[in-house]
Amino acid sequence: MEMLKLVRFYAPRGLKLVRGEGQYVWDSEGRRYLDCHTAHGVGFLGHRNPYVIKSIKEQLEKIMIASPTFDTEIMEESMKLLEKILPKDHTHFYMLNGGAEGVELALKAARKVTGRKKFISFINAFHGRSMGALAVTWNPRYRAGYDPFPWRVDFLPYNRVDLLEKRIGEDVAAIIVEPVQGEGGLAVASNEFLKSIRDSCDRVGALMIVDEVQSGFGRTGILWAHMRAGIRPDIMVAGKCIGGGFPLSVVSFSGEIGSKLGVGAHGSTFGGNPLALAAMKGGIEALMRDDVVRKADEIGKVVRNMLDGIVEEYPRFVRRVRGLGLMIGLELRFNPAKALRILQSRYVLALRAGLNVLRFLPPYLIDRDDVRFLERALHETFQMIASEI
Numbered sequence: 153m154e155m156l157k158l159v160r161f162y163a164p165r166g167l168k169l170v171r172g173e174g175q176y177v178w179d180s181e182g183r184r185y186l187d188c189h190t191a192h193g194v195g196f197l198g199h200r201n202p203y204v205i206k207s208i209k210e211q212l213e214k215i216m217i218a219s220p221t222f223d224t225e226i227m228e229e230s231m232k233l234l235e236k237i238l239p240k241d242h243t244h245f246y247m248l249n250g251g252a253e254g255v256e257l258a259l260k261a262a263r264k265v266t267g268r269k270k271f272i273s274f275i276n277a278f279h280g281r282s283m284g285a286l287a288v289t290w291n292p293r294y295r296a297g298y299d300p301f302p303w304r305v306d307f308l309p310y311n312r313v314d315l316l317e318k319r320i321g322e323d324v325a326a327i328i329v330e331p332v333q334g335e336g337g338l339a340v341a342s343n344e345f346l347k348s349i350r351d352s353c354d355r356v357g358a359l360m361i362v363d364e365v366q367s368g369f370g371r372t373g374i375l376w377a378h379m380r381a382g383i384r385p386d387i388m389v390a391g392k393c394i395g396g397g398f399p400l401s402v403v404s405f406s407g408e409i410g411s412k413l414g415v416g417a418h419g420s421t422f423g424g425n426p427l428a429l430a431a432m433k434g435g436i437e438a439l440m441r442d443d444v445v446r447k448a449d450e451i452g453k454v455v456r457n458m459l460d461g462i463v464e465e466y467p468r469f470v471r472r473v474r475g476l477g478l479m480i481g482l483e484l485r486f487n488p489a490k491a492l493r494i495l496q497s498r499y500v501l502a503l504r505a506g507l508n509v510l511r512f513l514p515p516y517l518i519d520r521d522d523v524r525f526l527e528r529a530l531h532e533t534f535q536m537i538a539s540e541i
């Protein structure tokens with residue numbers, strides 16, 4: 153009989169990971185890597201975060217199977233904490249198992265509440281792989297072969313205020329936007345752009361959905377990246393690190409939207425299971441008690457300075473630094489696959505974004521020694537690439 157094979161939706165890295173602690177992972181040969189991949193940003197709070205582990209362990213001893221149709225202690229406890237970090241006027245929320253599921257609920261809610269069927273998204277946007285989320289995801293490579301999509305979607309250029317104001321009409325249910333584009337290449341939304349989305353939505357009665365799945369929970373040096381612009385979204389989607397490594401997403405709604413959603417409009421068997429809620433509780437405790445957002449902001453600046461130096465030194469290979477806080481990278485003049493391989497051989501795990509961005513999504517725990525380690529690895533990487541040309 154043939155051996156069972158994993159469908160390789162992700163290209164294999166040729167590395168077997170056996171342990172993770174803080175900002176590091178170890179492979180099966182005992183080699184330690186600085187983890188700037190963190191499973192696409194999930195590990196922002198670090199591997200085996202002690203708050204998350206403690207909370208999950210405690211919950212395991214109580215109850216690990218319960219639908220949100222029943223009240224539980226962990227639901228009450230985690231809600232109390234969640235309330236402290238959600239946008240102030242977001243009085244309703246729901247929990248699901250991953251980013252795309254959260255986006256799916258956000259879009260469904262906008263469709264239902266407004267009665268409209270059209271969405272606006274942006275060039276290079278990434279919102280997930282399920283059909284609704286894919287409909288508002290731009291990359292033609294991810295979309296190929298999957299049409300028809302459930303809704304009409306207009307993709308507008310990111311950060312172009314003038315075009316947005318012209319193209320939005322009263323048939324639009326919602327505009328969905330990443331405050332910092334993750335998979336699409338680490339473009340940062342200007343405050344003016346986010347404000348103009350808010351104003352345009354208000355003008356035509358559309359909703360503003362911010363997708364903070366990658367940019368949220370402190371990663372960009374502010375709790376939620378859209379807050380830089382001082383705007384209030386109608387719906388927010390959070391995922392990745394909000395569960396401290398556990399599969400979990402949270403969708404929050406302003407009171408006006410949330411109060412219009414009720415029994416039967418959505419659901420999920422696993423969404424909000426007690427272990428995921430315990431993980432979130434531990435994650436939010438870590439965020440608050442360990443001053444995570446400030447630390448991410450501070451070390452994010454150190455990383456940016458270091459990367460600025462790399463841009464100066466290797467202008468033949470590197471165009472500019474992109475991103476914000478610890479959602480940061482280098483825009484290269486070529487495909488980053490080779491640089492990623494060399495970095496891995498120098499014990500740094502990173503990932504790509506868009507066509508040509510080398511992306512780093514490290515835990516907030518990285519320190520100045522780690523930044524120097526990353527700097528050395530980058531020098532070696534570009535020197536090696538130079539020597540091969």
Ligand SMILES: Cc1ncc(COP(=O)(O)O)c(C=O)c1O
Pocket residue numbers: 192250251252253255278279280281330334335363364365366367391392
């Ligand atoms: C901004 C954004 N939204 C949604 C998603 C989808 O999340 P998931 O892979 O957990 O479904 C991602 C994943 O990278 C993302 O970066």
